[in-house]
Amino acid sequence: MSSHFDSTVLEQELSETLSAKRYQHSVAVGETCVRLQHRYHETFDERELCQCGLMHDIARDWNAKRLIQFADDHHLPLESEEKGCAVLLHAPVGAALLQERGFPEQLCIAVRYHTIGSIYMGRMGLLLYIADYIEPNRMHLDDEMRSSLLAEPTLEALCIRILEAERAHLLTKGKVVTHSGLELLHFLQEGGKL
Numbered sequence: 001m002s003s004h005f006d007s008t009v010l011e012q013e014l015s016e017t018l019s020a021k022r023y024q025h026s027v028a029v030g031e032t033c034v035r036l037q038h039r040y041h042e043t044f045d046e047r048e049l050c051q052c053g054l055m056h057d058i059a060r061d062w063n064a065k066r067l068i069q070f071a072d073d074h075h076l077p078l079e080s081e082e083k084g085c086a087v088l089l090h091a092p093v094g095a096a097l098l099q100e101r102g103f104p105e106q107l108c109i110a111v112r113y114h115t116i117g118s119i120y121m122g123r124m125g126l127l128l129y130i131a132d133y134i135e136p137n138r139m140h141l142d143d144e145m146r147s148s149l150l151a152e153p154t155l156e157a158l159c160i161r162i163l164e165a166e167r168a169h170l171l172t173k174g175k176v177v178t179h180s181g182l183e184l185l186h187f188l189q190e191g192g193k194l
Ligand SMILES: [Fe+2]
Pocket: 056, 057, 060, 090, 114, 115
């Protein structure tokens, strides 16, 4: 079932609850999801897809204490990396909030895995993961890099580029990609499709 929510009402809600910067990012991720769908000929309900991008960071401005408390209270199943890094919890917490409100399952699953990437995130999750990384407000990409990414022939190839870039970026900071993200990278490199 596609989303029955009114996008204007959701935008209004987010504009009142998120920081201005986060709100702008959220709107841009929704628009980028739809742009990616056109570019790669996907067939999701456009309103649902846009709302997936719009709502993905619904819990991003919560503090660590609140995220941990919510995850505990709701017995959310977490990846090991998420247990040790509270900011990553905004994904499972956001997904649980949206599920409680009756958003479609594939949208909730996409939100669930948008931070770490997963072979379980579904095709909507693939669009969201990419859109979150390339939306126009992201200053870590210049126009040339963005165009080069969008020249990739498939969403899978594009996602591989992002995962590899993330891995290289994290290495410079002495960190590693999550187990889930690495599993996704290997799955896609071996020709896997979401
Ligand atoms: Fe996020």
